[in-house]
Amino acid sequence: MRIAESELIINPDGSIYHLHLKPEDLAKTIITVGDPERVESISKHFDALEVDVHNREFKTHTGTYNGKRISVISTGIGTDNIDIVFNELDALVNIDFEKRTQKDVLTQLTIVRVGTSGAVQPNIPIDSFLISETAIGFDNLLHFYANTSFENKPFSEAFIKHTNWSTKKSAPYVINADQSLLNLFSENDYINGVTATNVGFYGPQGRVLRLPLQDADLNEKLTSFSFEGKKITNLEMETSGIYAMAKLLGHKALSLNAILANRPNGTFSNTPKETVETLIKQTLEILTK
Template sequence: MPGDSEDPNADVQYHLEVGPEDVADTVLLPGNPERLEKIVDFWDDHEMRAHHREYRTATGSYEGTPISVTSTGIGSPSAAIAVEELARVGVETFIRVGSCGALQPEMDVGDLVITTGGVRQEGTSDEYVREDYPAAADYEVVSALVAAAERLGYDYHTGITMSADSFYAGQGRPGYEGFEAAGADELVDQLQEANVKNIEMEASAIMTLANVYGLRAGAVCTVYANRETGEFRTEGESRAAETASLATHLLAKMDEAKREAGADRWHPGLSLDLEE
């Protein structure tokens, strides 16, 4: 292979500026760097570890469980960089924490959407695998997110998420001066008929890369808009942050239960005491 312009395997990563000692095994991935402060508010403690470009990283603990957060900026290209570089310093689990537009009429603003799989409408994951490769959430991550939402009493939905590369034309919205992309007028209807739950911009790339590398990933997003009803409000952001933080703690307990039972994967037959 031709020589590289930099060593991608250096201890301190090029974009994130983090090393193995800077992050926990599980990292939450919000897009907006400002969302990081809202996430760490739920933790026992935290310390800022790096800030470079759109990437801000903090590490701390939640109910005694080590946890980290790295903001990714908007879109799958920058999210994929975060997954690549975090994986290189030892991260094993990724949970996207974001906002989304809901597609089904029964989904209210402020509800959570826990992704079980993704429609790969973004182009980043195409750089890694063939287009019919699935973007699947890890079922342990999904289980932990569902358990966390149940424990916290938050309304949630589970299902398929579409990840787009465009906030406007790629999500069926008009562009500048009313521009409409080909097929934009049918996009939302087609997704609704296929029982897709929501649209956002990073989940499918994060899940695809995690599966390719044998790692765990999932996503939880707060509904800001409902594309069926036209309702839009930026509220409930903290619910996704709290749910993902608690899910990280529950995943640690699941991993402990696996070790004690000598099991490779967690399953409902292994106890998980939510009160501890």
């Protein structure tokens, strides 16, 4: 079935609407970052750079590292942007732009997030690296799509009960990482954890500046919650959306977190740039070995 112009918007130069990428600009292995400035922190390690495109918060570099073609793209902050990025990345490889129809054979992308995060367990060290084995989303992105049988509903139901979750908030959802990528990165001495994705940085993550919170004990509830021996380990703002969209679209995804803050201990990294740089180098080596 032909996809209408209002649904799939293609720019006059043949690029996808927000990302401004053409199908040939994208590699099948993709690293996502939040900050556009972090794109160059990764691509500076490339052997060669062939694509440099920037529109709004979406910046993309495509090049080669150790002979393998890789794209790095900034998503901006939040799962609303993840919805845009993942749908458009998928369209670039799985929709025929001339015919405006889905391709017969699915092209699967490998997508790895390299980001920063704050721990909610006091025993997780600052400057450590954490793999999001599972994501629990407090956003509502997944609820707009059908065919979500991959959700871990017993996990989310136990969390809702434990926290006395307000019905005014979106229902939490739980999704696992791609197992093959999890196995690949678990060879390193990384922490495997359960990452909570929230819809804001301040109130939703329990930070108080001038505004009181609806649930002042939420972070303590996150720390104390356990399901089948798994505890929530860290907070950030994209991972649940990444896992949701990857599962829906048939791609492989993994989220890597540089732990820069420990919320229970009230501490923050003294060397955040160095910590992120180390994670970047390790990620590139693992993806290209």
